[in-house]
Amino acid sequence: MERDEKVLLVDDEEEFTQLLSERMEARGLKVETAASGIEALKRVESGANYDVIVLDLAMPGMDGMETLERLLKANQDLQVILLTGHATLQKGMQAVRMGARDVMEKPADLSELLKKISEAKLDRVLLVEKRMEESIQEILGSKGW
Amino acid sequence: MTEQQTRVFEPEDLVFFGAVTASISHELKNVSTIINESAGLLHDLSLGAEAGRRALDPSRIKKMSEDIARNIERSVGILNRMNRFAHSVDEPRRNVDLRDLLLDTVELARRFCSVHGVELRTTAPPEAVPVATYVFGMHRALFMAIQATVLDVQGVLPTEISLSREGDNALVRLRRGDWVPGEQATARRSSLERLAAALGGQVSWDDAAGRPELELRVPAA
Numbered sequence: 001m002e003r004d005e006k007v008l009l010v011d012d013e014e015e016f017t018q019l020l021s022e023r024m025e026a027r028g029l030k031v032e033t034a035a036s037g038i039e040a041l042k043r044v045e046s047g048a049n050y051d052v053i054v055l056d057l058a059m060p061g062m063d064g065m066e067t068l069e070r071l072l073k074a075n076q077d078l079q080v081i082l083l084t085g086h087a088t089l090q091k092g093m094q095a096v097r098m099g100a101r102d103v104m105e106k107p108a109d110l111s112e113l114l115k116k117i118s119e120a121k122l123d124r125v126l127l128v129e130k131r132m133e134e135s136i137q138e139i140l141g142s143k144g145w
Numbered sequence: 146m147t148e149q150q151t152r153v154f155e156p157e158d159l160v161f162f163g164a165v166t167a168s169i170s171h172e173l174k175n176v177s178t179i180i181n182e183s184a185g186l187l188h189d190l191s192l193g194a195e196a197g198r199r200a201l202d203p204s205r206i207k208k209m210s211e212d213i214a215r216n217i218e219r220s221v222g223i224l225n226r227m228n229r230f231a232h233s234v235d236e237p238r239r240n241v242d243l244r245d246l247l248l249d250t251v252e253l254a255r256r257f258c259s260v261h262g263v264e265l266r267t268t269a270p271p272e273a274v275p276v277a278t279y280v281f282g283m284h285r286a287l288f289m290a291i292q293a294t295v296l297d298v299q300g301v302l303p304t305e306i307s308l309s310r311e312g313d314n315a316l317v318r319l320r321r322g323d324w325v326p327g328e329q330a331t332a333r334r335s336s337l338e339r340l341a342a343a344l345g346g347q348v349s350w351d352d353a354a355g356r357p358e359l360e361l362r363v364p365a366a
Contacts, residue, residue: 013175015212019182023189058171060259085174106174107181 003028003114005121006049010040010067011056011083023110029117036060037067044074051121052101054113057084057091065098072099077127079120083108157336161285168256169227176220183213226252233280240366243274243283243315247308250287263295263321264303274308274315275366282344283363287317289337290348290361294321297330310365314346317361324352337361 007029009017014035021031032050034040037059044050053071057064064082071078079101084091087105095103101120104113187209194201226249251267258265276283294304300322307318324330334350341348346363 013179015216016175016179016182019179019186023182023186026189026193058260061262063260085171085178107178110185 003118004030005051005117006030006032007117008032008034008040008043008048008050008053010034010037010053010059012036012059013056020110024114027114029114037062037064037070040067041070041074044071044078050078051124052079052081052117054081054083054117057082057095057103065095068095068098068100077124077131079124081113081116081120158281158285161288164257165230165253165284165288166227168253169223169230172223172256173220176216176223180213180216180220183209183216230284233284237279238277239280240275240277241280241283243276243317243363244269244308246276246280246283247287247306247317250284250291251306253284254288254291258291258295258304261295262301265291265306266303267306267308269308270310272310274310276315276363277366278344278363282340286337286340286344286346286348286361289333289340290317290319290359293330293333293337293359294319297324297327297333298322299325311362313365314362315365319359319361324350 007024009021009024009031010033011017012035014033017033017035021033024031032043032048034043037055038061040053040055041062044053055064055067055071059067062070064084068080068082071080076099080099082095082100082103083106084103085106087103092103101123102116104116187206190199190201190206193199229249230253247269248267251265255265291304291306298321302322304319304321309316309318334348337348341361341363344363346361348362349360351358351360
């Protein structure tokens with residue numbers, strides 16, 4: 001199956017992001033990497049468009065939760081999958097309440113991660129289409145059409 | 146049991162033990178994740194070669210195996226440090242080289258400091274600095290001192306830690322930036338003063354503006 005998801009990998013362990021991005025690119029995904037939450041936020045705020053962001057929870061400085069909150073503030077349609085060394089139910093619920101799409105424990109099974117990325121992209125497309133439709137309805141409504 | 150052996154059951158000791166072991170588990174998880182991705186990539190490259198899509202590059206495979214070996218060495222280092230820390234509660238008093246104990250504590254504290262965006266820089270003398278001490282207690286005192294420079298100091302400077310021998314004492318000096326007053330900072334100071342006293346030493350704080358210092362002094366062996 002042809003894949004073309006555009007993914008941003010955010011993790012301070014650059015060796016990890018290099019390896020994972022190579023494996024994803026070999027499968028057709030377009031991958032960018034960022035070594036910090038701040039770097040990820042700068043990219044999104046400057047207009048970079050990603051189907052999915054895969055985000056490490058424990059990072060120095062701005063951690064995964066704060067990065068998640070600020071990313072979604074910058075773009076509410078973003079689909080964010082959190083990666084954590086130790087996934088607990090509490091962490092998972094907190095992340096989902098804050099707007100994360102999913103939480104996976106490291107080391108993540110690549111085929112499982114790719115499946116979640118594919119589903120996330122589809123949901124994002126539907127979300128964006130829905131917002132466009134709502135905008136169109138609003139414009140039509142304002143003109144009395 | 147002696148009084149020092151029972152110290153490991155004080156609540157703050159258990160909290161410290163838990164925090165350090167949790168930090169070590171995170172470090173090990175990160176290294177295992179890298180090794181997992183390396184193994185995955187090797188598998189991908191092998192499958193690609195089998196299917197005739199791309200020939201295996203021997204120099205690439207060699208570099209990858211070296212990277213895996215390096216990460217395994219890193220995990221062994223973490224496990225050795227964890228083992229030394231676990232055994233630090235074995236005896237109430239032991240002769241150790243404070244250089245080794247300090248360097249181990251710095252590594253144990255590195256993740257905590259990194260999360261707060263603080264770098265650690267350590268200098269130690271070339272000759273041994275022997276002390277007779279309760280090793281776990283000393284780990285905790287050093288960790289608390291490092292913690293104080295992270296939590297109770299403003300700014301972006303690294304924490305500079307130096308170890309030296311001064312007369313009959315071993316002296317650990319920490320500097321970072323201006324101390325920020327507060328209830329929690331005061332509580333941390335009191336805890337560290339009590340712990341240093343229990344170890345037969347003392348801690349002093351220099352609040353002078355500029356680059357104030359924290360000094361932990363313990364009797365040398």
